[in-house]
Amino acid sequence: MKYTVLFIVGILIATAVIAGCTQQQAAPGAGEIKVGVIASLTGPASNVGKNMWQSAQVAAEEINAKGGVSIKGTKVPLKLVVGDDESTQQGGQKAATQLITGDKVDILVGGYSSAVTSAYEQTIAEFKIPFVVTGASSPIITHRTDIDTSYVFHHCPTTDTYGQYTTMFIDQVLRPAVNKKLGAAADRPFRLALIYQDTAFGKGVQTAVNNTITKDKLNIVLVSQQSFKMGESDFRTPLTAIKATNPDAVYIAAFPNEGAPMITQARRDLGLDTIFLNVENNDNAQFYKDLGQYGEGAIIESRFSPYTAPAGALADAQSTFKNSYNAKWGTFPDMMGASTYEGVYIATQAISNAGTTDKTTVKQALADLSMPQIIEAMKGGMISFTKDFRESQFDLWMEQLAYDQSIGECRPKIVWPDNLKVTDFALPSWYKAGTA
Amino acid sequence: MDLGILLQILFWGIYAGCIYILLATGLNLIFGVMKIVNFAHGEFLMIGAYITATVFLLTGLNPYAIILISMLALIGIGAVVERLCFRPILGTGKLNEIFLSIGLIYIIQNGVAVIWGDEWQSVQSPYEGITVPVGALNVPLDYIVIMVVTTAILCGLYLFLKRTKTGREMRATSQNRKGAMLVGINVERMDVLSFGIGCALAAAAGTLWVVSGQIFNPYMGSIPAVKAFAIIILGGLGSIPGAIAGGLLYGIAENSAAYFLGGVWKDAVSFILLIVVLVIRPTGLFGESGE
Amino acid sequence: MVVTRDTIVRYATYAVVAIAIIAPLLSENLFLLNLVSLMLIFIIFSSAWNLLACSGQGSLGHAAFFGIGAYASTLIAVKAGLSPYITIFLGAAVAAGIGILLGLTCVRLKEWFLAMVTFGFAIIVQTLTVSVLAPVSGGWDGIASPRLVSPAIPGYQLIEYYSILVISIAAILFIRYVMKSRAGLAFSAIRENELEARAAGVDPVKYRLLAFALSAFIAGVAGALQIHHIGYITPEIFGVDLSFWPITYVILGGLGTIAGPVIGTVVLTIIWDGLRLAGLTFSRYIIIGVILILTIIFLPKGLVDLPNQLPKWKEALHKMRGKTKTAGSPE
Known part of the structure; x- marks a missing residue:
């Protein structure tokens, strides 16, 4: 009874106090x-x-x-x-x-x-x-x-930008390298598999890759497009499906906590010895730590890395x-x-x-x-921001990972584009190209 | 459809099922004795994972030996949680324990985040490089060990329940609480014990999770726990064979769904399966009618 | 004595409503206005959950109805060009329809079984939204939702606030009406003992479905209001946290009472946002968790029961002190 009243009064006082706090903050700083x-x-x-x-x-x-x-x-x-x-x-x-x-x-x-x-x-x-x-x-x-x-x-x-950059890299660097290794004709279609997080982010990358291939009429076929739930940690089944389509490379649109176990499971458990391309947000220290030796040869599209920087003043x-x-x-x-x-x-x-x-x-x-x-x-x-959609224009780069025995982790080196690169892209010796 | 692929998916399904079985068996043991369910059970798996990783990084012990440490630690933590949280609300209405679990989830997840941070972590098993050929696959030795350890733990639990005095008392309590009390069994002791053992099974699952190179963070326990809970409902509350069958079924069903329907269906299909089973049999596959 | 108490509660309620009406006119704090608007929406949502719980059915997936109401209302408003004031109720009707369907699968299920099915249902709905329904729902990208009151109208925030206030008062009065009616009695009869209820001539299936439909409808109204307030909807609306919040609010305030969800939501919102403004992060959740557990153990009927419990605690405290002095071994 009287407690109820006290209680309600208490609530009102508390509201007032909070209101007071926010009001105080609102005082314009001189x-x-x-x-x-x-x-x-x-x-x-x-x-x-x-x-x-x-x-x-x-x-x-x-x-x-x-x-x-x-x-x-x-x-x-x-x-x-x-x-x-x-x-x-x-x-x-x-x-x-x-x-x-x-x-x-x-x-x-x-x-x-x-x-x-x-x-x-x-x-x-x-x-x-x-x-x-x-x-x-x-x-x-x-x-x-x-x-x-x-x-x-x-x-x-945006997902548009990095999907586009990575697809361009595949067309300009990865495709010729694979053709050269296979001794195949220059018009051999490149077999790309895509595995994406089923969210706005992953689907955005998927759309960008598909659009870039169609718009620029690139000689790339998407042999498999698999999805997974955000926060997933077991990717063996979608990877099994991807392996069955014999891809030349796998593009992963995932967060670092998904990308690292995915590559590990693919290389270690399934023997999917191919090139994995990753989205920029994977470029953090934890990703390298989780990946260990299995990151060898993988590609990360990036703009800021814990372990490398582009040649020049930006470094x-x-x-x-x-x-x-x-x-x-x-x-x-x-x-x-x-x-x-x-x-x-x-x-x-x-x-x-x-x-x-x-x-x-x-x-x-x-x-x-x-x-x-x-x-x-x-x-x-x-x-500067574009006039149409007010987006700033980044110069993204691609880095390739190489295993460093002494630290037990991989380290990246920028391999593309030409104005930022430190070294050249190379297919690892264990790389297995796909077959139709 | 390639048969080889189906077999591979089956193997991944069984592997995934091991974690579910350990969680579900623990939940069922607790349910059998105390007639409560703990929605925060996955949080114990998560604590087990963090304990394993911390002990491993500090001492470099064999990760499979750490399973004993994490199980013992969780028996203790489980006993404390049972005493402080679940005992006071025993018999006060079945919804209360669900609500209490929600509180526990908030506390444990964020407590762990305060202690260990909320970044994703992982540990590399010393046997990571060793693989064993299984059919068309080259499977890491760790996975085989995990299946063996799960089986061993389940056999151990079976022997404990069938052959020891405490185990028999526990089964008696689970069959008839009042009767057990009448014949002089200390049922409150059984409560603590079953809750502790249930938590220890979750801890074992946590250790195996870490050892197999899976990454973990403070929020990783919820989804496996909810699935384990769905499994015991599917298998029938209190039925340990039901938990094992349900665990395997879920592991396989999820992986098949991911393959045939796409990854986003992985969680949904578990619950569709659950709803279908419950519509046909409201007490689950192996459950008895009435409680 | 009883009369006095009721009177006090009644006048207190009038006072709170009066403050809710007058306060925004005096202060121009838009942050607070927005906070209270969201709080009112959650009062509706928790009251909806509470109504279902009154019939003995504890849902762990009420975000499903919250989200269905929101999506349906948005889609109808966008496609048919209707005012959100109308589509809120159409969207809620869709939620109620789906609620009946889910209720049909649940009528034979008990506590944990029901909890699990509802929990899973929210996940299934989310999966459908981003896969099969993506062409209409916009998938993970979500879709823009028209504001309840167009920002072009001067003072739209106030108009929106008063609209939400009116709808929430109406929702609470409606729930009060239902709980005091025959149906409300039937709900509690089923909750207490289904067999006895059946013996007394109450058809459990009918009333359980009714509870499901009403609760889904009101939750749908809350969801639609929230989305027309925010202006954008994504499938995150079906998330677990949105299913758990109403439970936390109701448990703290008092399960099965009309005032419970209101008091619980107000108190927790104040604590939560107070701690947020104080800069706490993880510890905020820990504090909420501890409050929740303490409430369940020591105040099983929630804060509304505090006036009855306080004297008992005082007594117990006195006894304990007495014991400590004599026996020296308190429990």
């Missing part, structure tokens, strides 16, 4: 640039999210160490605010509204998983706040037409970032971290160019942006 970072700090994507948030903090520290963001000649300190999307749609929406309406951030950076990101894009469109997406890989993010996405800028390669920039990240957090950044690190720079550069935090002006500054590449290789060495 002379501060506020960048909101949306990352998955909890839930299944939490380790990617942590990496993104920590990388953003490294960038912010560097910017503040130099005095902050320069706006019309004066330096203004930068403040980062994080929103945890909990790897869910409603969590993402809460995080976005909290950052936009509670923390009153000037610009947003981050966003991982297309499903989660698309859930708060609506909020972004309504509040017309510039958003630099640095983690979600689906092209849908900026291609949607049901809402106004003109404030959303995509700074990380220094990348190792500086890795070192300062390691000094601060004791671990090494992944590629989603790298693009988020750049995302903070892009966001502040745009505000600096705009000379104001006015959202529309900043958006226009992002659209007109043309700044030198930071740590990742960009087309033409410049970061």
